Amino acid sequence: MAAISIDQADVANLxxxxxLFELYRAFYKKPSAPDQAEAFLRERLERNxxxxxxxxxxxxxxxxxxxxxxxxxxxxxxxxxxKRLWLLNDLYVREDYRGQxxxxxxxxxxxxxxxxTQASGLLLETAKDNHIGNxxxxxxxxxxxxxxxxxxxxxVE
Numbered sequence: 002m003a004a005i006s007i008d009q010a011d012v013a014n015l016x017x018x019x020x021l022f023e024l025y026r027a028f029y030k031k032p033s034a035p036d037q038a039e040a041f042l043r044e045r046l047e048r049n050x051x052x053x054x055x056x057x058x059x060x061x062x063x064x065x066x067x068x069x070x071x072x073x074x075x076x077x078x079x080x081x082x083x084k085r086l087w088l089l090n091d092l093y094v095r096e097d098y099r100g101q102x103x104x105x106x107x108x109x110x111x112x113x114x115x116x117x118t119q120a121s122g123l124l125l126e127t128a129k130d131n132h133i134g135n136x137x138x139x140x141x142x143x144x145x146x147x148x149x150x151x152x153x154x155x156x157v158e
Contacts, residue, residue, distance in 0.1 A: 003058035003069075005103055007110045010053040010071070012046050015039055017068035018053060025071075025093035029128075051075050052087075054110045056094065056103050070094035072107040074114065077124070084121040087114060092125075092134070099133075108141045126151065 010018050019039040026038065045051040056070035073091040078084070089111050094103045115123050125143065127134040139145070 003098070003101075005069070005101070005106060006057050007054050007106055008057060010046065010055045012043060014053075014055060014068070015043060015046075018042055018055060018071060021055075021068055021071045021093055021095070022091075024095065025091055028093065045073070051090075052114060054107055056098075056107055058098065069098040070103045070107055072111055074111055074123075079121055082121045085118055087111065087118070087120050087123050089123050089125040104137055105141055108137075112142075 019035060019042060022038050022042060023033060023035055027033065042053070046053065052074045054072050054074075055068045057066055058069045059066045070093055071091065072089060072093075075088040075090055077086045077088050079086050089108070092104060092107060094107075111123055114120075123143070125138065127138065129135070
């Protein structure tokens with residue numbers, strides 16, 4: 002098992018982050034668009050519109066370190082709680098590194114962000130057929146919201 006470390010990403014990490022982001026998008030059956038993905042991520046990071054954490058394997062071993070997972074969080078706000086919330090929007094771990102607790106490490110780092118920013122919590126959604134995520138998230142302390150409906154307007158023509 003590789004030694005794993007979690008670091009906050011910045012624009013210097015765009016090559017490895019973009020590669021993981023493209024794998025994440027492929028998981029959700031989105032067409033490959035590496036140039037657009039890099040531009041999207043660059044914009045989020047440069048504008049401080051998201052926080053991204055990268056999981057690295059073997060970070061302290063020269064020529065063996067590589068990014069194996071990431072999570073991206075967006076700040077949102079709750080008017081009723083008058084506090085920040087963090088939307089845990091993206092979470093991905095390379096297939097060959099799954100089952101080693103890396104997703105939990107990334108979630109724990111997101112929880113630490115929520116604590117240090119005095120946020121009221123974390124919010125996430127996932128597909129009903131994301132069987133791994135639907136097992137992972139309750140184990141990580143998330144509860145399935147049953148008192149609210151989520152409505153979406155995907156196109157604003």
